[in-house]
Amino acid sequence: MSVATFSLDDLVADLDDWSVVPADVESASRDRSGSPIGPAAIVVRAGSVEQVQATLRFAHQHGIAVVPRGAGSGVAGGAVAGSGSIVLDLSRLDRIVEVRADDQVAVVEPGVITADLDAAAGAHGLFYAPDPGSVGISTIGGNIATNAGGLRGAKYGVTRDAVLSLDVVLADGRLVTVGRETLKRVTGYDLLGLLVGSEGTLGVVVRATLRLLPRPVATSTVAAYFAGIDEAAAAAIAVRSSGVRPVVLEIVDGPTLAAIDALEDTRLRANGAAFLLAQTDGHAAAIEADVIAEVLAPLATYVETSDDPVESARLMTARRQALPALERIGRVVIEDIAVPPSRLAEAIRGIHAIADETGARIFVFAHAGDGNVHPILVVDGDELPAYAIEAVDRIFALALSLGGTLTGEHGVGLLKRDWVAQEVGGVVDGLQRAIKSLFDPAGILNPGKAI
Amino acid sequence: MSVATFSLDDLVADLDDWSVVPADVESASRDRSGSPIGPAAIVVRAGSVEQVQATLRFAHQHGIAVVPRGAGSGVAGGAVAGSGSIVLDLSRLDRIVEVRADDQVAVVEPGVITADLDAAAGAHGLFYAPDPGSVGISTIGGNIATNAGGLRGAKYGVTRDAVLSLDVVLADGRLVTVGRETLKRVTGYDLLGLLVGSEGTLGVVVRATLRLLPRPVATSTVAAYFAGIDEAAAAAIAVRSSGVRPVVLEIVDGPTLAAIDALEDTRLRANGAAFLLAQTDGHAAAIEADVIAEVLAPLATYVETSDDPVESARLMTARRQALPALERIGRVVIEDIAVPPSRLAEAIRGIHAIADETGARIFVFAHAGDGNVHPILVVDGDELPAYAIEAVDRIFALALSLGGTLTGEHGVGLLKRDWVAQEVGGVVDGLQRAIKSLFDPAGILNPGKAI
Structure with missing residues (x-):
C-alpha cells in the first residue's frame, strides 16, 4: 500500500492530534505480541467520533489500511500496524459518560481503562465483571475487540456477556448503533455479538453500553x-x-x-x-x-x-505470582488454548510432553472453570527460537485434536491466522471472509487480522 | 412462487416421509400466531441430515421457499408457510445423541422437545436451563431459531447462552459446524451467535451441543x-x-x-x-x-x-395460573416487549393506559429480572379487531420510546417485521439484509421472516 497517491494533508485537516514523527508512529505500530511492524504512515489520536468518521472516510476513499488501537496491550498482534497504514489511536476517547445504577449499566468511550470503569462502578456499589490480566492497562475498546476473558469468567462470563449495545463507525465512516440497552432482545440478527471479538476488522467501536453487577458483599x-x-x-x-x-x-x-x-x-x-x-x-x-x-x-x-x-x-500467591515469577526468568510468550473441561488434564499433560520433546521451557496455568489453558513459554531474546515455534505449533495441534480452540480469550490477531481455517473449516472460513467483505468492501479495517 | 417449473418427484425420490395431502400440508403451514397461511406445496418430514441437505439442494436449485419447522409452537409467525413453499418438518430428528456429564453438555437433534432434554439431563444430576413457557411442547430447534428465553433467564440467561456449537445445513445444502465444544472461544467471528435467533433464515440446524448445569440441591x-x-x-x-x-x-x-x-x-x-x-x-x-x-x-x-x-x-399460583386464567376468558395474543429495568413501571403503566384508551383488554406479566414484559391481549374470535391492532402498534411504539425492543424472546417472525427497521435503523437493517443474501443468495430460507 502506497502513501504516494494521496496527501495526508487532506486527512489531518479534520484532526486535532496526529503524528508522523517516526518514533511516535513506530511505538504506535506495536503491541505486546512482539510481532514485526511496518511501521505505519501516521498515527491519528482521535479526539471525537467525528474524527474517527473522518479518518475512516479518508481511508475508505483512498484504500488505506486502518489499524484501530487502544492501549496496545494485546498479545496476539491484533494492533500491529503494517507499512503505510493509519494507526487510529482511540485512547483519547476515555470518558465514562454515565453510570446508571438502577439499570446497572455504564456508558463509556472505548479508551477507558478497564480498571477505571470498575472503580467508577464501585462508587455506585457495582462492579464490571470481565477482568483480563491486563485490567490495569487495557482499554474497554481492546477488551471488546478481543472479547476478553479473565479470572472471574467462571461465574461471570466474558466481555461479550457484558456488552448491551455499541456505537460503531463502519468502514465507510457511517455511524450505527447495534444492540439495545435491554437485557434481552431478539429483534433481527445478533450483529452486536458479531462485532464483539472481531478485532477491529468489521468496524470501530466509539461507545459502549456495558452491564454492571452489584459488588459482592463478601x-x-x-x-x-x-x-x-x-x-x-x-x-x-x-x-x-x-x-x-x-x-x-x-x-x-x-x-x-x-x-x-x-x-x-x-x-x-x-x-x-x-x-x-x-x-x-x-x-x-x-x-x-x-x-x-x-x-x-x-x-x-x-x-x-x-x-x-x-x-x-x-x-492466592501461587496464582497471582505465577506470571511475575516467570517474567523474571526470561521473556514470556503467553499461549491461550481452550479445551472441553473433561480434556483439561490431557491438555496440560500434553503440553508438558511437548516441552520435554522440544526442549522448550513451558509452564502452565489455566482457567479451569472454562477449560482455558495458558501455556507460558519462557525464551531468551526477542526472536522466537525454532524449537519454541515448533512447540507452539504442536500446542495448537494438540488443542484441535482435543476438540479445543486456538484461542480462548486473547484473539487470533496476526499470530494465529494461519491456523483459523483448520479450526473452523473451509466453508466457515469462506463465510467469515464474505462477512468481512460485506462490512468492509475496500478491505481497509485491520487487514490480515482475526480471520 | 410457482410449483409448475419443476417436479416434486425429483425431491421425494430422496425422502422417506412426506405429504402433499391438503390437510397435512395445511396443518404444517401454521403456527400458534394465527397468521394467515399459504398453504405450502408439500411437507417434508426429514428423517436424516442427508434428507435435509437433499431438500435444500432441490429448493436452492429451483428457487423454492423452505420453511423449517419444529413443533409449530411459535407465536410470532416464524413457522408460517407461504403458498407453494416446502415445509421442512424436523420433528423426526428427535434423538438425544449423548449427555456427557463431565463436560456438562448434551448433543441433540433439533426435534427434541425441550422438557425431554431437561429430563435426560436430570438422569445425570444436570438440567437444561432455558425454560420457555412452551417447554413441554416446543423443540430445541425452535428454541434456537428464536433464541428462546424463559422464567429462569434472570439467573441463567437465554438459549444463546446455552448453545456451544451447531451443525447447520446452509441454503445450498452444504453442512457446516459453527462454534466449538469449549466454554470459551474467540477464533474468528461469532457465527454461532449469529445463527441463534435467526429464525431459520440463514441455515437449518440439524444438531446442537448444549450446555447443561448441575441440578440445584434446593x-x-x-x-x-x-x-x-x-x-x-x-x-x-x-x-x-x-x-x-x-x-x-x-x-x-x-x-x-x-x-x-x-x-x-x-x-x-x-x-x-x-x-x-x-x-x-x-x-x-x-x-x-x-x-x-x-x-x-x-x-x-x-x-x-x-x-x-x-x-x-x-x-407460585399467581404466576403459574396467569396465562391459563386469561385463556379461559378468550383468545390470548401474547406480546413480548423488553425495556431497560428502570423503565419497567413506565412500560406497564403505559400498557394499562393503552388498554384504557383503545378499549382493548390487556393483562400484563413480566420477567422483571430482565425487563421482558408480556402484555396479553384477550380478544374474541379469530380475527384481531382494529382496536387490538391499534393497541399492539402503540405497545411497540411505547417499547421503542422507552429505549426498549419489539421482542425480548418470541422473535420477529412475520408479525413484527414491519417494525424492525424502526428499531434497528436503516443502515443496520441493510446490513442484516446483506447478511441474509450472503448466506442465502437465492432467498429460499424462510423468506419474509426475522428481518
Whole structure:
C-alpha cells in the first residue's frame, strides 16, 4: 500500500492530534505480541467520533489500511500496524459518560481503562465483571475487540456477556448503533455479538453500553494442592459438578509453583505438584466455599479456606505470582488454548510432553472453570527460537485434536491466522471472509487480522 | 412462487416421509400466531441430515421457499408457510445423541422437545436451563431459531447462552459446524451467535451441543404483594441491587390477579394490586431468599417465603395460573416487549393506559429480572379487531420510546417485521439484509421472516 497517491494533508485537516514523527508512529505500530511492524504512515489520536468518521472516510476513499488501537496491550498482534497504514489511536476517547445504577449499566468511550470503569462502578456499589490480566492497562475498546476473558469468567462470563449495545463507525465512516440497552432482545440478527471479538476488522467501536453487577458483599477463598495434574483437573470437574459456580477456578502446574518458590522464597511446590484456587462471592460466599472445600478434601494433599482478605491474598500467591515469577526468568510468550473441561488434564499433560520433546521451557496455568489453558513459554531474546515455534505449533495441534480452540480469550490477531481455517473449516472460513467483505468492501479495517 | 417449473418427484425420490395431502400440508403451514397461511406445496418430514441437505439442494436449485419447522409452537409467525413453499418438518430428528456429564453438555437433534432434554439431563444430576413457557411442547430447534428465553433467564440467561456449537445445513445444502465444544472461544467471528435467533433464515440446524448445569440441591420461593405496579417495579430493582441474582423474578399486574381470582376462587387481588415472585436455588437458596424477603419487606403489603416444594407451588399460583386464567376468558395474543429495568413501571403503566384508551383488554406479566414484559391481549374470535391492532402498534411504539425492543424472546417472525427497521435503523437493517443474501443468495430460507 502506497502513501504516494494521496496527501495526508487532506486527512489531518479534520484532526486535532496526529503524528508522523517516526518514533511516535513506530511505538504506535506495536503491541505486546512482539510481532514485526511496518511501521505505519501516521498515527491519528482521535479526539471525537467525528474524527474517527473522518479518518475512516479518508481511508475508505483512498484504500488505506486502518489499524484501530487502544492501549496496545494485546498479545496476539491484533494492533500491529503494517507499512503505510493509519494507526487510529482511540485512547483519547476515555470518558465514562454515565453510570446508571438502577439499570446497572455504564456508558463509556472505548479508551477507558478497564480498571477505571470498575472503580467508577464501585462508587455506585457495582462492579464490571470481565477482568483480563491486563485490567490495569487495557482499554474497554481492546477488551471488546478481543472479547476478553479473565479470572472471574467462571461465574461471570466474558466481555461479550457484558456488552448491551455499541456505537460503531463502519468502514465507510457511517455511524450505527447495534444492540439495545435491554437485557434481552431478539429483534433481527445478533450483529452486536458479531462485532464483539472481531478485532477491529468489521468496524470501530466509539461507545459502549456495558452491564454492571452489584459488588459482592463478601468473598471466600479456597486453596488446594494435589499430587499431580490429573488429580487437580478431576477436582476442578468435581467443583463444577457440586452445584457451586465459583467466581474463580484456577489451576497452576508444578513447574510454575517451583518457579515461584525459586524467586519468592516460598515452599509452595512442597505442598503438591498442582495447585487449585477457588473463590466464591456474595451473601453465601462462606457456605459455597465450604461446599468446595468438602468436595476437594478427598482428592487433595492439602486444603485451606479463608474468608479474611489478608489471608486470602496469601492463599492466592501461587496464582497471582505465577506470571511475575516467570517474567523474571526470561521473556514470556503467553499461549491461550481452550479445551472441553473433561480434556483439561490431557491438555496440560500434553503440553508438558511437548516441552520435554522440544526442549522448550513451558509452564502452565489455566482457567479451569472454562477449560482455558495458558501455556507460558519462557525464551531468551526477542526472536522466537525454532524449537519454541515448533512447540507452539504442536500446542495448537494438540488443542484441535482435543476438540479445543486456538484461542480462548486473547484473539487470533496476526499470530494465529494461519491456523483459523483448520479450526473452523473451509466453508466457515469462506463465510467469515464474505462477512468481512460485506462490512468492509475496500478491505481497509485491520487487514490480515482475526480471520 | 410457482410449483409448475419443476417436479416434486425429483425431491421425494430422496425422502422417506412426506405429504402433499391438503390437510397435512395445511396443518404444517401454521403456527400458534394465527397468521394467515399459504398453504405450502408439500411437507417434508426429514428423517436424516442427508434428507435435509437433499431438500435444500432441490429448493436452492429451483428457487423454492423452505420453511423449517419444529413443533409449530411459535407465536410470532416464524413457522408460517407461504403458498407453494416446502415445509421442512424436523420433528423426526428427535434423538438425544449423548449427555456427557463431565463436560456438562448434551448433543441433540433439533426435534427434541425441550422438557425431554431437561429430563435426560436430570438422569445425570444436570438440567437444561432455558425454560420457555412452551417447554413441554416446543423443540430445541425452535428454541434456537428464536433464541428462546424463559422464567429462569434472570439467573441463567437465554438459549444463546446455552448453545456451544451447531451443525447447520446452509441454503445450498452444504453442512457446516459453527462454534466449538469449549466454554470459551474467540477464533474468528461469532457465527454461532449469529445463527441463534435467526429464525431459520440463514441455515437449518440439524444438531446442537448444549450446555447443561448441575441440578440445584434446593430451591426457595418468595411471594410478595404491593400497593401498585410502581412499588412492585421498585422492589424488582431493589432485588437486582441486593447482590442476590434470583433464578426467577416475575411481576404480575392487578387485572391478571383479579382474572385468576374470578376463575380459581382465590383471593390474590385482595393481597395487593401487583405481585412479585422470586426464586433462588442452590446450596444457599434459603439464605438468598431471606435477603430478598428483607429487601421486599419495607416495600410490600405482604411477603411470604418458603423452602417447601408444596408450599412454593401454592405461592407460585399467581404466576403459574396467569396465562391459563386469561385463556379461559378468550383468545390470548401474547406480546413480548423488553425495556431497560428502570423503565419497567413506565412500560406497564403505559400498557394499562393503552388498554384504557383503545378499549382493548390487556393483562400484563413480566420477567422483571430482565425487563421482558408480556402484555396479553384477550380478544374474541379469530380475527384481531382494529382496536387490538391499534393497541399492539402503540405497545411497540411505547417499547421503542422507552429505549426498549419489539421482542425480548418470541422473535420477529412475520408479525413484527414491519417494525424492525424502526428499531434497528436503516443502515443496520441493510446490513442484516446483506447478511441474509450472503448466506442465502437465492432467498429460499424462510423468506419474509426475522428481518
